[in-house]
Amino acid sequence: MASLSLYAPLEGWACSLDEVPDAVFAERMLGDGVAIDPTGDTLIAPCDARIVTVQPTGHAITLRTAEGAELLIHIGLDTVALKGEGFETLVVAGDTVTRGQPLIRFDLDRIVREARAAVTPIVVTNGDRFTIAHRATGAIVASGDPVMTLTAREAHAQPVAGGCPAATRTIVVPLPHGIHARPAARIAEVARGFDAVVTLAKDGAPVAATSPVGLLSLIVAHNDRVTIAATGAQAEAAVEAVAELILHGIKEDAAPTPPRPTPPAPRDVPAGAIAGVTAAPGLAIGTVARWDVHDLDVPPEGCGIAAEEAAFTQACAALSAELTGKAAAASGPMRAILDAHAAMLSDDALLNTARAAIADGHSAAYAWRAAIRPQADALRAGGDPRLAERADDMRDLERQLIARLMGIEDAGLTLPEGAILLAEDLLPSQFMALDLDRLAGLAIMRGGPTSHVSILAAARGVPTLVALGDALRAVAIGSRVILDAGAGWLHPVPSPETLADAEARVSAAATRRAEAFARAGEECRTADGARIELFANCGSAADADYAVRNGAEGCGLLRTELLFLDRDTAPDVAEQTADYQAVVDALDGRPLIIRLLDIGGDKPAPYLPIEGEENPALGLRGVRVVLAHPHILEDQLKAILAVRPLGRCRIMVPMIAGVDELLKVRAVLDRLTGGARDVELGVMVETPAAAIGADLLAAEADFLSIGTNDLTQYTLAMDRGNAAVAGALDGLHPAVLRLIGETVRGGALRHRWTGVCGSLASDPLAVPILLGLGVTELSVAPAAVPEIKALVRDLDLSAARDHARAALACPDAAAVRRLAREFAR
Known part of the structure; x- marks a missing residue:
C-alpha cells in the first residue's frame, strides 16, 4: 500500500487530538488521529470500509479498511451517557460502506447542550501498523475534504504464547455504560503491560484485550458477563489486573438519562400554523407548489x-x-x-x-x-x-x-421561483430531479428526519419539515407561506404581521452574513472608534491564507508544536525557517506572532526524554521544556530570526509563571541577535501567577497575550482532560475575568498591550466583556473573523466597560452568560 487517504466524515473545525479535552484521546490512549468540532449533523464514511461495530448508543462507530487500518470515530465526549438519545444509526456491523456514505445522524444541538463537548475524534487504533503521513488541522473542513493520509509500517512478527501458562476468570461488568471507548482504552493499556496474550469474550469468540476496536466489537453492556483469558508467563497476573480494573478501577457515574427534549408546546407554534418535525433547519418564505406522486399502472399479464x-x-x-x-x-x-x-x-x-x-x-x-x-x-x-x-x-x-x-419518462416538476414544495412523500430520485435553484423549502406529510430525502435536503441546505400530516393537503397551490423548519412549523395563511416579521428575519440574517463578509477586510474598530486588532490563530500557511481571505489583520498565535509532533526527530533550523516563512508569505505583510514550542503535558514528543508524570498539566511543559532542552530553544529562535522581513515576526513564550523564565529566553535571544531588539518578545498569560504578576512581566515583555483555555483550567483547579470536572470549565467565570482584568491593568502600568488568543476571543458573548476589561487585540479561529469583526464594529466601548464591571460582580459563570445574552439583545 503506497498510502491510504481518509476524508473528513464531518464538516467543522479540524484540530489536533491535543485540543480534545479528554485524556483518553489527547494522550493517544486509543491511538493517533485528528478531531473535528462539527457544524453539521451527519457522520459519513471517511473511506471505503467495512463496519466493525456500531455502539448501541449510536455515539461511536469502528471501521476496518481493506488495507487493514482500524478507525474509531467517537461523536462528542461523554456522549455514551446520552444512552442513544439524539443518535440515529444508518448502518449496522458487517455492512460494507463506500466513502461519503452516511453512517450516523445526530442531534448536534443536544450534544452541545448536554454532553461535555461536541468535538469528534477520528482515531487510527492500530497505529502499530500505520503511520499518519499527513493530517489537516487548524482549518475548517467540509465533509469529504482530505483529512488524513496513512502509510503502512513494516510488519513485525507477533509473539506466540502457545504452550505457556494459562488463566481465566469470568466477571460481571459493573460499568454503568458498559465497555465503551474510555474503558476499552484503559483495558488495552493494562493488557499491554504483561508478558501474556490476553483476550476478552462475551457469548462468542474472544478478542484481543489489547485491541480497543476488538473490545468495542463485543458490545458489552452494564451487568453483562465477560470471560478474561490469558496465556503466557504472566497470564495469571494479567487476568487479575484486567479483572480488577473492570471491577474496581474505572469510575464512572451512573448519570441519569438526560431528559428528552419536549416538542414545542402549542403556544410555541403560531396560531394557524401546522407543526412538523425538523429534517433540515432554516427559514423560508415562498410560493406553494405540490407534487402528488401516484403508483404507475402496470399490466398483470405479460406478452410471453x-x-x-x-x-x-x-x-x-x-x-x-x-x-x-x-x-x-x-x-x-x-x-x-x-x-x-x-x-x-x-x-x-x-x-x-x-x-x-x-x-x-x-x-x-x-x-x-x-x-x-x-x-x-x-x-x-x-x-x-x-x-x-x-x-x-x-x-x-x-x-x-x-x-x-x-417506457414512461418520470419527468420532474417545474417549480416557480422560490417554491415551497409540498408532497405526501418524496423519493430520493425525485428530489435529485428538482431544480434546487428555484426551491426555497420542502414540506412533506410523511417521512422522517433520517430519510434519504431529509439527508439530501440537509446536505444542500434546503429547509425541510417532515411528518406534517394530512393538514398539509388543505394548503392551496400558489399561496404564499412561511416555512420555519428550525422552529418546526409551516404557516399556510400568515397574517400580514407574521409575514412581515418573517421577511424581516430572513432579510436581517442575509444582510448580517453579507455585510460581515463584505466588510471583513476593513480595519477593526468599535462603534466609537477604538482600534481593536483582529487576528487569527493558525497552525499552517494554509490556515493563514484562509484567515486573510476572511479579513484577519494578522496571526496572533502560530502553533509551532504542529511541526514538532508526530515525528522521530525535531525539525532542523532550515525546515522550521521554511515553515515560518510560508506563513509570513501567506499573511502578505501582516503581523505574525510565533509561539515558541509548547509541548509536554498532553502533547509529548518521542525524541524529548520527558518521563511520565502523575499530573502532566503541572509538570514539564511549555517554556519549561525548551529551557530544559536549550538546543531546541536556540534552533527555534534561529529559525524565526532567519525569516524575512524580520520585522513582521513577534515571539511569544508559552506557560510563563515568573519573570526569571522570561529573562532566560531573553538572554538566548539577545545572544543570537547581538543585543539588537529587532524582534518583539511577549508572553502568554496562562497561569494565575502570570496574571497577578503581569506588571512584573510587562517590565521585561513587549506584550501580553492571554491563553484563556489554560488560564481557566489553572484558576478553577479543574483539569480539562478529566471527565469528572471538565464539563464545569467556563472561561466566563468571574474569577477568570478578574484575572484577565488584572493582566490588562498590569500591562497598562508598563504601557504594554494585552490580547486574548484563547477560545474566549471567538465567543460572541465574551467579546464585549473582554474589550470592556481593556483587551485591545483578539486572535480568533479563522472562520470566526468576519463575525467577530462585525460584532466589534457595533460595540460602544463605554457600554462594554459598564457591562464588564457588571460581569465581574456576578456570582458564577452561568450568571455572567445570562448577563451577556441580555447585553447582546
Whole structure:
C-alpha cells in the first residue's frame, strides 16, 4: 500500500487530538488521529470500509479498511451517557460502506447542550501498523475534504504464547455504560503491560484485550458477563489486573438519562400554523407548489415469458449503468444513495423472485413490483423508524425500473421561483430531479428526519419539515407561506404581521452574513472608534491564507508544536525557517506572532526524554521544556530570526509563571541577535501567577497575550482532560475575568498591550466583556473573523466597560452568560 487517504466524515473545525479535552484521546490512549468540532449533523464514511461495530448508543462507530487500518470515530465526549438519545444509526456491523456514505445522524444541538463537548475524534487504533503521513488541522473542513493520509509500517512478527501458562476468570461488568471507548482504552493499556496474550469474550469468540476496536466489537453492556483469558508467563497476573480494573478501577457515574427534549408546546407554534418535525433547519418564505406522486399502472399479464425476461434483463442493465454513472459523478450523500440503489438492483433474492413471477406469466413490471413491494412494506411494518425510512429507497427503485419497463419518462416538476414544495412523500430520485435553484423549502406529510430525502435536503441546505400530516393537503397551490423548519412549523395563511416579521428575519440574517463578509477586510474598530486588532490563530500557511481571505489583520498565535509532533526527530533550523516563512508569505505583510514550542503535558514528543508524570498539566511543559532542552530553544529562535522581513515576526513564550523564565529566553535571544531588539518578545498569560504578576512581566515583555483555555483550567483547579470536572470549565467565570482584568491593568502600568488568543476571543458573548476589561487585540479561529469583526464594529466601548464591571460582580459563570445574552439583545 503506497498510502491510504481518509476524508473528513464531518464538516467543522479540524484540530489536533491535543485540543480534545479528554485524556483518553489527547494522550493517544486509543491511538493517533485528528478531531473535528462539527457544524453539521451527519457522520459519513471517511473511506471505503467495512463496519466493525456500531455502539448501541449510536455515539461511536469502528471501521476496518481493506488495507487493514482500524478507525474509531467517537461523536462528542461523554456522549455514551446520552444512552442513544439524539443518535440515529444508518448502518449496522458487517455492512460494507463506500466513502461519503452516511453512517450516523445526530442531534448536534443536544450534544452541545448536554454532553461535555461536541468535538469528534477520528482515531487510527492500530497505529502499530500505520503511520499518519499527513493530517489537516487548524482549518475548517467540509465533509469529504482530505483529512488524513496513512502509510503502512513494516510488519513485525507477533509473539506466540502457545504452550505457556494459562488463566481465566469470568466477571460481571459493573460499568454503568458498559465497555465503551474510555474503558476499552484503559483495558488495552493494562493488557499491554504483561508478558501474556490476553483476550476478552462475551457469548462468542474472544478478542484481543489489547485491541480497543476488538473490545468495542463485543458490545458489552452494564451487568453483562465477560470471560478474561490469558496465556503466557504472566497470564495469571494479567487476568487479575484486567479483572480488577473492570471491577474496581474505572469510575464512572451512573448519570441519569438526560431528559428528552419536549416538542414545542402549542403556544410555541403560531396560531394557524401546522407543526412538523425538523429534517433540515432554516427559514423560508415562498410560493406553494405540490407534487402528488401516484403508483404507475402496470399490466398483470405479460406478452410471453421470453419477451418479458429479455425486457427485464435489459431494463435492469440500463438502470444499473445509469445509477453507476450518476454515482461516479456525484459526491457526499447523493453518491451514497445512488450507490445504495445500484446495490439493491443487483440483489439476487429480489431478481430471482421477479424472474419467478415472470415465469408464471406476469409482466416484468408487475413481477418487479410483486418482488420488491412486500420487502418495503415489511420494513415499514417492523416498528423500527430507521428501517421504515429505508423502505423509501425500495419504493424509489421500484418506480424507476417500472418507468423504464413501461417506457414512461418520470419527468420532474417545474417549480416557480422560490417554491415551497409540498408532497405526501418524496423519493430520493425525485428530489435529485428538482431544480434546487428555484426551491426555497420542502414540506412533506410523511417521512422522517433520517430519510434519504431529509439527508439530501440537509446536505444542500434546503429547509425541510417532515411528518406534517394530512393538514398539509388543505394548503392551496400558489399561496404564499412561511416555512420555519428550525422552529418546526409551516404557516399556510400568515397574517400580514407574521409575514412581515418573517421577511424581516430572513432579510436581517442575509444582510448580517453579507455585510460581515463584505466588510471583513476593513480595519477593526468599535462603534466609537477604538482600534481593536483582529487576528487569527493558525497552525499552517494554509490556515493563514484562509484567515486573510476572511479579513484577519494578522496571526496572533502560530502553533509551532504542529511541526514538532508526530515525528522521530525535531525539525532542523532550515525546515522550521521554511515553515515560518510560508506563513509570513501567506499573511502578505501582516503581523505574525510565533509561539515558541509548547509541548509536554498532553502533547509529548518521542525524541524529548520527558518521563511520565502523575499530573502532566503541572509538570514539564511549555517554556519549561525548551529551557530544559536549550538546543531546541536556540534552533527555534534561529529559525524565526532567519525569516524575512524580520520585522513582521513577534515571539511569544508559552506557560510563563515568573519573570526569571522570561529573562532566560531573553538572554538566548539577545545572544543570537547581538543585543539588537529587532524582534518583539511577549508572553502568554496562562497561569494565575502570570496574571497577578503581569506588571512584573510587562517590565521585561513587549506584550501580553492571554491563553484563556489554560488560564481557566489553572484558576478553577479543574483539569480539562478529566471527565469528572471538565464539563464545569467556563472561561466566563468571574474569577477568570478578574484575572484577565488584572493582566490588562498590569500591562497598562508598563504601557504594554494585552490580547486574548484563547477560545474566549471567538465567543460572541465574551467579546464585549473582554474589550470592556481593556483587551485591545483578539486572535480568533479563522472562520470566526468576519463575525467577530462585525460584532466589534457595533460595540460602544463605554457600554462594554459598564457591562464588564457588571460581569465581574456576578456570582458564577452561568450568571455572567445570562448577563451577556441580555447585553447582546
